[in-house]
Amino acid sequence: MEESKKVHDIIDIKNLDLYYGQFQALKSISMSIQHKMITALIGPSGCGKSTLLRSLNRMNDLIRGVRITGQVLLDGKDIYNSGMEITELRKTVGMVFQRPNPFPLSIYDNVVYGLRVAGVKSKSQLDEIMEWSLRSAWLWDQLKDKLHHPALQLPLDQQQRLCIARLLAVKPEVILMDEPCSALDPISTSKVEDLMHELKKDYTIVIVTHNMQQASRVSDYTAFYYIGNLIEYADTKKIFTAPGVKQTEDYISGRFG
């Protein structure tokens, strides 16, 4: 790791096992996610990368039959501790999904949704945070004159960035992205990737992607998973130039998976 990149861990995963019924999807995963860095999780379908991503804000809790052991420490606190407030956790660790999922509401109402749920009523406060969130997601200039138009009428990349703006409004620390560009064309993908690069200044991003080029372009660190195991986790430059494990090399160079 380069000296200049040394920062503290925001998430510390310790011996995490996850079972769907009898099936073990994650096998004793231990890794640390660096603060204000982009970490890519890669691996073939079924390797556990999306399961791991969803474990970071307890989205797997919604699935019946899931059993989790081990720890996920967020700023030192175990998110699986019974005292953890899930709504607070999901505000701190927000998620962007494969397909943009704006609510069938106006652009404005989408962005302030989380704030209203949290009880913010002041119009001026909502306006202020809404504008800041849209600016942060590079949408303000395009959308400022149609804030009350339906969000679902926006092009897909704007919908995806609107979902990011909706997250930013509730001031997360970590943004989880589950193949956020897989429904987007190359130009829209490039806009979302540029935005990720900008967001990295203030947020920690963990992204699951099937696109090797995307992982190498956007991330600082890359973790390679295979059948529930963490095979290699290192600086992205190292993973894509001289990986330490043959299996990683075979995967990233397209020899399997």
Next chain:
Amino acid sequence: MQEHFNEEIENLKTSLIKMATLVDEQVERVITALETGDAQLCKGIKAKDREIDIYDNLIQTQCENILALFQPVAIDLRFVLSALMTNNQLERCGDIAVNIAQRVKKTNDMQSLIKESHILEMGQQAKLMLKEAIDAFINNDIQMAKKVVDSDEIVDNLNKQIFNFLVEKMKADNALIEPCSHLIVLIRNIERLADHACNIARNIVFYVEAKIIKHQARLNRQTE
């Protein structure tokens, strides 16, 4: 897709082997001409160099296409990068063979001076290094590649020794200034040949071990 990619990599490797074989033959011929003083052996060297130049362009295009179309990573990326660099070194070796041939024509009546100065020994050593570098490339032979890199010192020492010898000759006899000047240019070419062989060997280390060993000795000296 993987098969298509492997095919392109194989084609690139085949082009490099063909080019390396041509370069090896050219160098073999000019060094033999130097040893025997038989300038006739140098005939056709320039025409053959054109074939090497054609391979140079072909290999550059093959590398460009692979990079643009397949975006290789890790060991595959290192292979294409080392192929590009090796292509460049081989093309330079081809040019050096032409330069040596020109000097052989001008120095074929100086056999006793050539023998006395150890130029033949230097030529043999450089030729051997190039041959071994090419073999190491074909067989991904790291040990052989490292041996080539280590041998560079032999050629460097011979270069210094022969240069001093030729300078002394010129000082002693004005009539030897012109022939010795040709021989100094000649040893400079042979020394460059050995340098290129070393660079080819370093490319193999980069490809196989993901280590950049260029300028290693100098950089180590500066940090000490």
